[in-house]
Every structure is written in structure tokens, then in C-alpha cells.
Amino acid sequence: PEALTPIETDVLTVTVTGAGAIFLAILIPLFLGIYAVTGAMYFVMDTTAGEKERKTLEALLTMPATRTEIVLGKFLIAVLIALLSSALAILGMMSGAVLLLGAVGEAATPSLSISPVNVFLIGLATLVLAMTSASLEMMIAIFARNFKEAQNLISPLTIVIVVPALAMQYMSDQALRSFAIAPIFNAMLMIRDALLNRIT
Numbered sequence: 001p002e003a004l005t006p007i008e009t010d011v012l013t014v015t016v017t018g019a020g021a022i023f024l025a026i027l028i029p030l031f032l033g034i035y036a037v038t039g040a041m042y043f044v045m046d047t048t049a050g051e052k053e054r055k056t057l058e059a060l061l062t063m064p065a066t067r068t069e070i071v072l073g074k075f076l077i078a079v080l081i082a083l084l085s086s087a088l089a090i091l092g093m094m095s096g097a098v099l100l101l102g103a104v105g106e107a108a109t110p111s112l113s114i115s116p117v118n119v120f121l122i123g124l125a126t127l128v129l130a131m132t133s134a135s136l137e138m139m140i141a142i143f144a145r146n147f148k149e150a151q152n153l154i155s156p157l158t159i160v161i162v163v164p165a166l167a168m169q170y171m172s173d174q175a176l177r178s179f180a181i182a183p184i185f186n187a188m189l190m191i192r193d194a195l196l197n198r199i200t
Contacts, residue, residue, distance in 0.1 A: 035085045037160075053146040
């Protein structure tokens, strides 16, 4: 009978304290940060530098809406696009992972559980990332003369996201807490801690 089953398999369940959560804690803050920056990047460039280039910004400023209302409207739509981009990207990644693991075998699928409070905190931190990136992109793009120049000025913002997300993995807890005051870093730290179920 042993010859009929030459390969023995072990089924391991990965919980939030296991390797699956650590892997997610490395990837999810990085991806949420990148999608928060790149999700609304082209919208912001088009509605600021693009409108200056097409000479439609002057016509928009003659409308009855105040300048504050115009800027706030552009900002809120940029934040919404960044949030939708982040949510759809994470949903797509999770769907792909479920399909891939389902093809391997249902027993091999790791079970990860995140509490509703931590899901809310991850969403809140993603909102902060989206708002920060949208405001930075609008400030930078409005100084550009045309769309291409805005693209060249805003593209390095992804480095501002990638470097802290990767540096987080190699820093001690004491160093992480001292850097928690940094605007983009603290939101990604909150996402990481929520995934590891040790948020303070």
C-alpha cells in the first residue's frame, strides 16, 4: 500500500501570526502606497497642467464657483480615484491569489483572518495615503507648464512611497516608532501593524 502513495503531503494553515501575514505585511503597504500615488496621477496632471496647456483653466476660473470649490472638487475626485484604484488593485491581487491557490488545491489555501477593526484601520490609512498623495501631486502639477513636464515632476513621487515601504522591513521597532511622525511612513506602518494584528 505504501507504493501507491509515494509522495506524502503536509497541509499547513497560515494564520495572521504566520508567514502569510508577514508576507502580506511586506507587500500590502507597498502596493497600497503605490496605487494611492499612481491611481490619480494622470487625472491630477490632466486637470492642472493639462488644463493650463489646453487654455481651459482660464475659462474654468470665470465660472461662478469659487477657486476653493474648484480646487476642493478636483482634490476630492483625485482622492476618490486613488481609493478606488487601491481597492480594485488589492481586490484583483486577492482574487488572483484565491484562483491560483484554488487551482493548487483547496486544502493548500492559507486561511488569513483580519479583524473588522483592522480592516477599518487599513482603509483609514489608505485614505490618508490617498489624500497625501493627491495633495502633493496637485501642488507639484500646478507649477508645470504642460502635461509632459507635470509627468516628469510627479513621477519621482513613487520613490517617496517605495523607499519607506521597503525600509520598514529592516528597521527595529524603536526606529519604526521614531519615524512614525513622517506623513507617508506612518500610514504604511499602520497598515503593516494592522495586518500583523499588533497595532497600537
